Amino acid sequence: MAEAIVPPTKHDAAADKISLITGSEAIAVACKLADVDVITAYPIRPYDTVMQYVAKMISNGEFDCEYIVAEGEHSQFEIVKHASACGARVFCGSSGVGWMYAMEALTVTPALRIPMIAMVGNRALDDPGAFGTEHNDALAVRDLGWQLVWVDSPQEALDVALIAYRVAEDRRVFLPCAISCDGAFLTHSQAMVKVPSKAKVDAFLPRYDRGDLLLHPDNPITVAPQANEDWLMEIRRQTAGAMERSPGVIREAYASFARIFGRDYGNPFFEQYMTDDADVVLVGMGTLSTPVRVAIRQMRAEGKKVGFVRIRWFRPFAAEELAKTLGRFKAVGVIDRDFSLGSPGESGVVVNDVRAALYQSGARPPVVGFIAGLGGREVTVPDVKKMSEIISAAAAGKQQPATTWIGLRE
Amino acid sequence: MAVSDRELAELVKLRPTQTLDAFKGVKKLPLEEFFTSGHRTCQGCESALVMKLMVKAAGPRTIVLGSTGCMYVANTTYYSTSWVVPWMHTQLGSSGSAALGAAAALKSLMRKGKMKDEPINVIAFCGDGGGADMGISAISATLTHPDYNCLILMYDNESYANTDIQLSGSTPYGAHTTFSPPGSRKRIMHHRWKKNMAAMMAAGHPSCRFVSTVCMSYPVLAMNAVRRSLTIGGPTFIHSLDPCPKGWDYDPMQSHELGELAVTTGIWPLWQVEDGVLSLIGKTRDIADGRLKRLPVRDYLLRQGRFAHFTDDDLAYFQNKVDETWHKWVIPGVIPFRREIEADEPPKA
Numbered sequence: 001m002a003e004a005i006v007p008p009t010k011h012d013a014a015a016d017k018i019s020l021i022t023g024s025e026a027i028a029v030a031c032k033l034a035d036v037d038v039i040t041a042y043p044i045r046p047y048d049t050v051m052q053y054v055a056k057m058i059s060n061g062e063f064d065c066e067y068i069v070a071e072g073e074h075s076q077f078e079i080v081k082h083a084s085a086c087g088a089r090v091f092c093g094s095s096g097v098g099w100m101y102a103m104e105a106l107t108v109t110p111a112l113r114i115p116m117i118a119m120v121g122n123r124a125l126d127d128p129g130a131f132g133t134e135h136n137d138a139l140a141v142r143d144l145g146w147q148l149v150w151v152d153s154p155q156e157a158l159d160v161a162l163i164a165y166r167v168a169e170d171r172r173v174f175l176p177c178a179i180s181c182d183g184a185f186l187t188h189s190q191a192m193v194k195v196p197s198k199a200k201v202d203a204f205l206p207r208y209d210r211g212d213l214l215l216h217p218d219n220p221i222t223v224a225p226q227a228n229e230d231w232l233m234e235i236r237r238q239t240a241g242a243m244e245r246s247p248g249v250i251r252e253a254y255a256s257f258a259r260i261f262g263r264d265y266g267n268p269f270f271e272q273y274m275t276d277d278a279d280v281v282l283v284g285m286g287t288l289s290t291p292v293r294v295a296i297r298q299m300r301a302e303g304k305k306v307g308f309v310r311i312r313w314f315r316p317f318a319a320e321e322l323a324k325t326l327g328r329f330k331a332v333g334v335i336d337r338d339f340s341l342g343s344p345g346e347s348g349v350v351v352n353d354v355r356a357a358l359y360q361s362g363a364r365p366p367v368v369g370f371i372a373g374l375g376g377r378e379v380t381v382p383d384v385k386k387m388s389e390i391i392s393a394a395a396a397g398k399q400q401p402a403t404t405w406i407g408l409r410e
Numbered sequence: 411m412a413v414s415d416r417e418l419a420e421l422v423k424l425r426p427t428q429t430l431d432a433f434k435g436v437k438k439l440p441l442e443e444f445f446t447s448g449h450r451t452c453q454g455c456e457s458a459l460v461m462k463l464m465v466k467a468a469g470p471r472t473i474v475l476g477s478t479g480c481m482y483v484a485n486t487t488y489y490s491t492s493w494v495v496p497w498m499h500t501q502l503g504s505s506g507s508a509a510l511g512a513a514a515a516l517k518s519l520m521r522k523g524k525m526k527d528e529p530i531n532v533i534a535f536c537g538d539g540g541g542a543d544m545g546i547s548a549i550s551a552t553l554t555h556p557d558y559n560c561l562i563l564m565y566d567n568e569s570y571a572n573t574d575i576q577l578s579g580s581t582p583y584g585a586h587t588t589f590s591p592p593g594s595r596k597r598i599m600h601h602r603w604k605k606n607m608a609a610m611m612a613a614g615h616p617s618c619r620f621v622s623t624v625c626m627s628y629p630v631l632a633m634n635a636v637r638r639s640l641t642i643g644g645p646t647f648i649h650s651l652d653p654c655p656k657g658w659d660y661d662p663m664q665s666h667e668l669g670e671l672a673v674t675t676g677i678w679p680l681w682q683v684e685d686g687v688l689s690l691i692g693k694t695r696d697i698a699d700g701r702l703k704r705l706p707v708r709d710y711l712l713r714q715g716r717f718a719h720f721t722d723d724d725l726a727y728f729q730n731k732v733d734e735t736w737h738k739w740v741i742p743g744v745i746p747f748r749r750e751i752e753a754d755e756p757p758k759a
Binding site for chain 2: 065083
């Protein structure tokens with residue numbers, strides 16, 4: 001798709017507004033900037049702060065949208081699903097078991113090619129009850145056609161929310177996207193955020209056009225009839241095709257974002273930190289990037305060449321690119337803030353995708369898995385150093401366990 | 411200080427609705443169909459008739475959302491859709507949410523100038539499983555929203571008829587279903603009484619301005635209920651009782667007659683509530699006013715294979731329960747509360 005030429009406007013010349021806001025508020029602001037039409041809310045910590053900000057903007061007259069407080073997450077996601085089918089730009093979200101309560105709705109949304117944007121305030125799944133972050137909620141939909149992206153700062157949350165609308169609503173994609181924000185660490189933590197002007201957002205984000213899929217009396221289509229074995233596979237293949245086109249559209253969107261907003265995220269799919277000369281690397285998603293970076297800087301001072309790769313987009317998974325990057329290190333350690341019980345290596349979810357990606361590549365360094373920070377437990381600097389030692393031992397040819405639980409009381 | 415109606419209207423800003431006047435009689439119905447060939451429902455399926463007449467009553471500027479059930483699985487087949495108006499599937503328990511989502515989208519897009527401003531009907535339907543069982547929470551929630559124009563229609567064939575005839579919360583007492591087969595030790599496997607869904611919706615949702623029970627054996631009454639609900643606006647609810655040859659086990663040619671018997675035996679009262687005012691309608695009104703004698707329930711029950719295992723005692727029990735709804739309830743057949751003095755009376759020997 002050709003890039004629209006940005007007309008110079010007064011607003012463009014104006015500097016971004018700098019605000020001290022949380023990750024949740026950043027996404028609420030992105031919803032306002034994107035002129036979202038229908039939003040549904042239901043309370044569950046920690047994602048629900050985004051809806052509190054949305055509600056306040058609406059009650060203050062700053063934001064015009066239909067805002068519905070649903071009676072459960074299943075309804076919350078079904079309401080916006082149908083609103084999107086009728087041409088509305090939509091937003092909703094959830095956390096933990098709330099997200100799982102919506103699972104049926106989450107399942108059908110990609111198959112219906114609904115470009116819903118949802119925020120997941122990552123939270124441990126009950127039981128036992130825990131408010132803290134854990135990635136199993138969002139990861140539960142990883143096979144279903146949801147695009148999944150993890151952000152690690154309020155600025156990235158705002159930017160990626162705008163990018164997500166652009167990607168999801170691109171007719172080549174038309175798939176939903178969940179933006180994962182670690183509970184508390186991001187949903188409730190403030191940072192200085194450059195809030196762009198509406199003019200810039202309008203230049204970046206075209207209107208949602210559902211085209212000939214619009215549910216409207218002028219376009220009397222039948223959506224999702226009973227297809228059975230006659231056509232199910234062909235329809236499923238079309239959804240798969242949309243996911244296959246998503247990486248290209250994501251690249252375009254990030255490039256366009258950099259031009260219009262002046263913030264360049266480089267490779268959209270993953271970020272590298274001190275990897276240029278690294279011997280070994282840690283791989284992870286979300287806000288554990290902060291202690292990892294601090295620990296790496298300390299280890300670098302001690303002469304240990306450790307780097308970090310932060311995966312942003314988990315679906316689509318940039319397998320080839322990631323394998324190419326990771327293949328050049330002596331060993332790789334993947335930190336999962338999730339678990340995949342009974343999986344190969346009794347590991348987490350992410351490490352097995354990394355292993356699968358590397359299997360196809362020529363260079364296959366040892367890969368060790370870590371399970372850390374479950375239920376919101378802090379991943380500390382000593383934790384990161386301990387993980388780095390295990391990776392370094394693997395690099396030196398010493399056999400390491402496939403998975404090590406880090407920060408666990410024995 | 412209480413919020414005045416005018417202030418509430420300002421908060422809600424309900425969109426205008428289509429004005430759909432009542433049809434004057436079956437010969438005055440429009441010929442145009444918006445639900446046509448292409449479906450593969452059973453012979454004698456009353457629910458398919460409900461779909462056809464519901465959308466005929468609503469007209470072409472209508473969006474229909476259908477939750478999983480017979481009217482999805484058997485009714486809406488890929489490449490042979492019977493819907494002339496736009497139609498979308500929704501999940502089993504989501505008719506309320508589907509209606510709300512579509513109505514909210516139209517409202518938002520029209521207000522913001524992103525869509526041509528015109529009144530468009532939104533109808534979501536569900537079966538008794540999708541409505542009275544799984545979807546009751548979402549339907550109830552939708553009926554509390556004064557902000558959106560939408561109708562939820564529950565077509566009640568009294569079982570999960572598409573999945574093999576399993577009992578639902580709307581299956582009558584004692585009925586033989588594949589989940590409640592009479593056996594050598596237990597003749598009555600299903601001993602729950604049918605939910606009083608329409609009355610529950612009418613009594614519990616102050617923002618809902620119109621609730622009605624209908625039966626397509628009385629098609630003009632039913633279609634006019636659809637037209638009234640769409641005209642009056644806000645969230646509305648219609649509960650239709652649909653005889654089902656497969657689930658009830660009778661000859662398909664008797665569907666119409668069984669619908670009539672459900673009403674004339676007093677098992678299925680026809681009524682509507684508009685702005686809090688209840689009226690009994692059709693034959694039910696005749697029964698209540700003494701112009702028509704209620705037929706015994708056995709005339710209705712024994713026409714159906716699902717009650718073939720009933721003994722005289724079972725029939726008497728069923729009759730007694732129906733009589734109670736007519737003699738002891740505050741509103742015959744509708745509101746299941748007894749006046750205190752009656753409740754205090756010891757049961758007659």
